[in-house]
Amino acid sequence: MTLRNLRYFVNNSRSGYALREQSMRDNYEFPFTLNLNVGCIFGGCKYCYVREGSRKWGIVWGRDVRVKARISEKLDWELSNKYRDLPQHLKRVQVGNACEVFDPKVLSFTQRELGRDSVRETLEVFESHWNNGNRWMVHVVTKSHYVTRYLDILERMRQMVQIEMTLLCPDEELTRQFELYSSSVEKRLRAIRQLSDAGVFVRIMAMPFMWGRNEARELRRIAFQSGARGFKHKSPLRKFKGKILGKIGIEEVSFHSDHTADASASVLYWLIESEVIALEE
Numbered sequence: 097m098t099l100r101n102l103r104y105f106v107n108n109s110r111s112g113y114a115l116r117e118q119s120m121r122d123n124y125e126f127p128f129t130l131n132l133n134v135g136c137i138f139g140g141c142k143y144c145y146v147r148e149g150s151r152k153w154g155i156v157w158g159r160d161v162r163v164k165a166r167i168s169e170k171l172d173w174e175l176s177n178k179y180r181d182l183p184q185h186l187k188r189v190q191v192g193n194a195c196e197v198f199d200p201k202v203l204s205f206t207q208r209e210l211g212r213d214s215v216r217e218t219l220e221v222f223e224s225h226w227n228n229g230n231r232w233m234v235h236v237v238t239k240s241h242y243v244t245r246y247l248d249i250l251e252r253m254r255q256m257v258q259i260e261m262t263l264l265c266p267d268e269e270l271t272r273q274f275e276l277y278s279s280s281v282e283k284r285l286r287a288i289r290q291l292s293d294a295g296v297f298v299r300i301m302a303m304p305f306m307w308g309r310n311e312a313r314e315l316r317r318i319a320f321q322s323g324a325r326g327f328k329h330k331s332p333l334r335k336f337k338g339k340i341l342g343k344i345g346i347e348e349v350s351f352h353s354d355h356t357a358d359a360s361a362s363v364l365y366w367l368i369e370s371e372v373i374a375l376e377e
C-alpha cells in the first residue's frame with residue numbers, strides 16, 4: 097500500500113450556501129443535502145459516484161479536502177430565514193452524501209487549525225432550531241465508527257436524527273476490496289450497537305449491493321442483531337456492477353471471502369500520510 101499525501105484547504109468565505117436544494121422533492125428523495133467538506137479523504141471507495149464530478153471542484157479526489165469553515169453560521173442563517181417557512185414535509189436533509197462526515201483526520205485538522213468542530217456545531221444548529229419549533233429531520237450518511245464521538249449530542253437529538261450506516265457485506269476482506277479506508281465491519285457493528293443503545297435510529301445502507309436476496313437477508317439479520325432498525329439494499333445496474341468489479345479486477349464476488357476476517361482492517365487508514373496543510377483565506 098502506498099502512502100498518500102493529503103492536502104487540506106479552508107474555505108472561510110462568507111458567501112455560498114450550506115443547504116443544497118435537490119431537484120427531486122418527493123416522499124422518497126431528500127429535499128436538501130448538506131456536506132461539511134468538499135472532497136473525501138476516504139476517497140478509495142470503488143463504487144464512489146461523487147469522484148466523477150470532483151474535477152469541477154478543483155481538487156484531486158482522495159487527496160484534497162476543502163473544509164467549509166463557516167458552514168454552521170450559514171446553516172443557522174438559512175434555517176432562520178431562507179427556509180423557515182417551508183412546509184414540514186420538506187424539512188429533511190441528508191448530511192454527508194458527498195463526503196465522509198466523521199473522518200477523523202479532517203476532524204483533527206479542523207480542531208487543530210481552526211479550533212472548531214464543524215460536525216458538532218452543525219448538529220447543534222439543528223438541535224437548537226428543533227428546540228425552538230423549527231423542526232428538521234437530519235439523516236447522516238456514514239461508514240465511519242467515529243460517529244460515536246458524537247454519541248452525546250446524537251442521543252439528545254434522537255427524535256430528529258437518523259444514522260445511515262453503509263454496510264456492504266459482513267466480510268472484512270471483501271469490504272476492504274470495495275472500500276479502502278472505511279471503518280472495519282466489526283467497528284461499524286459496534287458503533288451501531290452503541291447508537292442503538294442510546295436510542296438513535298440506525299438504518300443500514302447496503303448499496304451498491306452486489307449479491308442476491310438470501311445474502312441481503314443475512315446482512316440484515318447481522319445488522320439487526322447489532323441494533324440497526326432499518327435496512328435498505330439496492331443493486332447497481334448490470335453495467336455499473338461490471339464497472340465496479342472491473343475496478344477491483346474480478347468478474348464476480350462471492351458473499352464471503354476465503355480469508356480470515358481482519359477486525360482491525362481499518363488500521364490501513366492510518367497508513368495515509370498528511371504532509372501539506374494549506375490555509376486559504
Ligand code: SF4
Pocket residue numbers: 136137138139140141143144145146147193194195196239
Ligand atoms: S466515503 Fe462516500 S464520498 Fe467518500 S469515497 Fe467513499 S463513497 Fe465516495
